[in-house]
Amino acid sequence: MVGMRVPLQELLDEVQTAIASGREQEWAARCAAALGLEGIAVSLLRGAELVWFSDETSARLEDVQFMLGQGPGLSADFAFDAAPYQVADVPDLGVEQWPQFAVEIEKLGVEAVFVWPVRVGSVQIGTLTGYRTTPGALTAQQAADGLLVADVLAGQVLAWQPQTPALHDGPGTPGTVDLHRVEVHQATGVLSVRLGVPVAEALIRLRAQAFAAGRPLSEVARKVIDKELPT
Numbered sequence: 297m298v299g300m301r302v303p304l305q306e307l308l309d310e311v312q313t314a315i316a317s318g319r320e321q322e323w324a325a326r327c328a329a330a331l332g333l334e335g336i337a338v339s340l341l342r343g344a345e346l347v348w349f350s351d352e353t354s355a356r357l358e359d360v361q362f363m364l365g366q367g368p369g370l371s372a373d374f375a376f377d378a379a380p381y382q383v384a385d386v387p388d389l390g391v392e393q394w395p396q397f398a399v400e401i402e403k404l405g406v407e408a409v410f411v412w413p414v415r416v417g418s419v420q421i422g423t424l425t426g427y428r429t430t431p432g433a434l435t436a437q438q439a440a441d442g443l444l445v446a447d448v449l450a451g452q453v454l455a456w457q458p459q460t461p462a463l464h465d466g467p468g469t470p471g472t473v474d475l476h477r478v479e480v481h482q483a484t485g486v487l488s489v490r491l492g493v494p495v496a497e498a499l500i501r502l503r504a505q506a507f508a509a510g511r512p513l514s515e516v517a518r519k520v521i522d523k524e525l526p527t
Contacts, residue, residue: 304327304330304441304444304445305444307323307326307327308327308444308445308448310323311323311448311452315452321350321351324336324348324349324350325350327350327445328350328351328354328426330445331426331434331438331441331442331445332428332434332435332438333426333427333428334351334353334427334428334429335349335351335353335354335357335426335427336348336349336350336354336425336426336445337349337354337355337357337358337424337425338414338422338423338424338446338449338453339358339362339369339422339423339425340414340421340422340453342369344362346359346362347422347453348449348452348453353404353405353406353427354425354427356512357404357406357409357427358425359512359513359514360397360400360401360404361397362513363503363506363513364394364396364397364400364503365503366394366396366397367394367397367409368381368383368394368409368410368411368425369381369411369425371393371394379412379413379442379443380410380411380412380426380434380439380442381410381411381412382408382410382433382434382439383410384408384431384432384433385407385408385431385432386401386406386407386408386409386431387402387431388431406428406429407428407429407430407431408428408431408432408433409425409426409427410425410426410427410434410439410442411423411424411425411426412424412425412426412442412445412446413446414446414449414450414453415446415447415450416450421450421453422450422453424442424445424446424449426442479514479517479518479521480502480514480517482517482521483502483516483517483518483520483521485498486520486521487501487502487520502516502517502520505520
């Protein structure tokens with residue numbers, strides 16, 4: 297883990313300093329460590345837009361859920377009456393509930409996933425997802441602390457104002473608030489026009505291409521836009 301551990305509230309108070317000094321990735325990684333996790337990510341709109349992540353595995357975890365349309369963050373029975381939504385043993389539970397998701401994240405070495413709501417007041421705008429490469433539930437304190445981290449990140453999402461329009465996808469810079477699926481949305485529009493199908497169907501087809509190829513969704517989207525893939 298990055299850096300020396302400090303009390304969580306002190307760490308949360310440092311978020312603006314971390315952003316100003318370009319240490320967002322370090323800050324996000326330390327938050328993950330404080331929660332007993334190995335990585336965290338924030339997505340909006342039921343996973344449609346990834347805006348913050350601490351490491352490549354957490355970003356890939358979100359991409360897999362979005363590509364497949366299944367996983368803890370998108371579960372139909374997702375309820376935050378008792379946050380977080382805990383999947384303490386993904387290989388055991390995931391095979392039954394999210395078979396394709398379980399297979400894909402096994403390749404990432406992820407054994408446990410935890411999801412907190414990212415909220416503005418009572419309105420949920422996204423999710424904070426954390427992972428571990430070992431199974432096991434969170435402690436009550438870790439579960440409660442995750443809500444604090446989610447609230448701080450919600451504030452950062454609301455305060456975010458891009459300096460210039462995002463022109464392409466890609467991993468971006470871990471730890472920063474940014475759009476990482478611009479090309480996915482562009483490619484969806486391209487497919488919709490080329491095939492004469494609704495946008496929702498075009499997105500399904502794009503996801504299917506990425507899954508069949510075993511490639512990141514953003515990479516396949518870029519190839520569609522560049523006309524390197526048949527439609």
